[in-house]
Amino acid sequence: MTVAYADVRAAAQRLAGIAHRTPVIRSRTLDAACGAEIFIKCENLQRMGAFKFRGAYNLLASLSPAERNAGVVAFSSGNHAQGVALAARILGISATIVMPSDAPHVKLAATREYGAEVVLYERARSHREEIARGIAAERGATIVPPFDDPRIVAGAGTAALELLEDAGSLDAVVVPVGGGGLMAGTALAAHGIDEVIAIYGVEPETGDDFAQSLARGERVSIGVPQTIADGLQTTSPGILPFAIAREHVRSIVRVSDDELCGAMRFAFERLKTVVEPSGAAPIAALLQRRIPDLAGRRIGAIVSGGNIDIARYAQLLEGRS
Numbered sequence: 569m570t571v572a573y574a575d576v577r578a579a580a581q582r583l584a585g586i587a588h589r590t591p592v593i594r595s596r597t598l599d600a601a602c603g604a605e606i607f608i609k610c611e612n613l614q615r616m617g618a619f620k621f622r623g624a625y626n627l628l629a630s631l632s633p634a635e636r637n638a639g640v641v642a643f644s645s646g647n648h649a650q651g652v653a654l655a656a657r658i659l660g661i662s663a664t665i666v667m668p669s670d671a672p673h674v675k676l677a678a679t680r681e682y683g684a685e686v687v688l689y690e691r692a693r694s695h696r697e698e699i700a701r702g703i704a705a706e707r708g709a710t711i712v713p714p715f716d717d718p719r720i721v722a723g724a725g726t727a728a729l730e731l732l733e734d735a736g737s738l739d740a741v742v743v744p745v746g747g748g749g750l751m752a753g754t755a756l757a758a759h760g761i762d763e764v765i766a767i768y769g770v771e772p773e774t775g776d777d778f779a780q781s782l783a784r785g786e787r788v789s790i791g792v793p794q795t796i797a798d799g800l801q802t803t804s805p806g807i808l809p810f811a812i813a814r815e816h817v818r819s820i821v822r823v824s825d826d827e828l829c830g831a832m833r834f835a836f837e838r839l840k841t842v843v844e845p846s847g848a849a850p851i852a853a854l855l856q857r858r859i860p861d862l863a864g865r866r867i868g869a870i871v872s873g874g875n876i877d878i879a880r881y882a883q884l885l886e887g888r889s
Contacts, residue, residue: 569808571718573760576725576753579626583726586658587622588614590727592734597838602854604862607735611727612843612874616678618799619727619750619872620644620651620714626723627712628655636661640712641704643667643696645798646675647846647873648714653682664709666700672798674877691792715749716806725753731868732761739865744849744872745769745778745820746800748809754870755816768859769813769820770849772797772828778805779820782813796825796884799846799873821858828852829884835871836885844876845884 590613598606611619628640639662642652649665656663663684667676668691680686689699697713704711713720727750728741741758743751751769758765771778775793781804789804805813823831828845831852835843843851850869853859859867876884 569718571721571756571808573756575718575722576729576757576760579622579719579722580726580729582626582629583622583723586625587726589730590614592731593839595838598834598854602857602862602867604864605866606854607731607738607866607868608839609727609731609868609870610841612841612847612871616650616654616682617873617875618647618651618847619724619870620647621654622726623720623723623749624648624651624712625655625658627717627719628652628659628661630719631661631710635710639663639707639709641666641700641707641709642712642714643700644714645801646671647799647875649679649684650675650682650875652712653679653684657683664703666696666703668696672875672877672880675875678875715747716808718808721749721753721756721808721812723753724750725757727870728754728757728868731870732758735866735868737762737866738765738868740766740768740859741868741870742768742770742850742853742859743870744800744846745771746802746846747806748778748813749806750870750872751817752809752812755812759816766818767816768818768853770853770858771820771822772800773822773824775800775802776820776822777803778813779822781805781810782817782820797828797845797849799844800849821853823849823852823856823858826887827856829887831855833885842874842876842881843871844873847872847874
């Protein structure tokens, strides 16, 4: 599996007029708290509420007529599920999504509303990819992985491409890290423009499989992380994102669930925007000064999504995880 800056550019052309060009916003309060100029790319305002639409559409739009007729199968805790379901509806492709039974209701409901068939599984007892591959083999369908595919990585990278076009030169870009697709795509996009931009990933403290893997120089696996950031509950880095990260990523920093809640409150109160826990990770890292050498720098941050149940959102804003 290989992917390059040219693939991100090609994905941007494929997504033109389909994906939203989400805004880049500023906050003087955030700048003051960080001692830097912060540029926030609001992928919580993307179609279906997250950056995942970009990679899903890029992959599905590249399928042959025969592959489209056979349908697709994906596995996801929520945002990738919705991205695949919406892209499939737009392109007229049947989609089946394997989702955990404890996925947020708003994500389950939206996936079904977009027209996808949902197959539920228990996180602790079953392996989602095995279930998905079994269904795909039975139906002759194409697997759409959440992060470990060149077309997914290239599509995700288009968010960073837009960020750099709209914000201008940046010293660093900070992104949430689950399987690593967004971080990998961001690195390729950023370094295709300016190879000295520092790329930082942010993981939950209890789900730091990527940080551990980079430290050891090989992919490691952990148990299912216990964190409010359901989109970052991966147990091992993707093969392709890990290879890209080893070459392009400066470091991975960690944030606690309490810090994620604080970042969500900051986004609500100061940025006037709804951000889910996973999407709040870069804001949390910035507010906690986890990113080194912030002072006086121009920093981009990609808020990856904003899909969260209303009741759960209110609970987390009050600090009740």
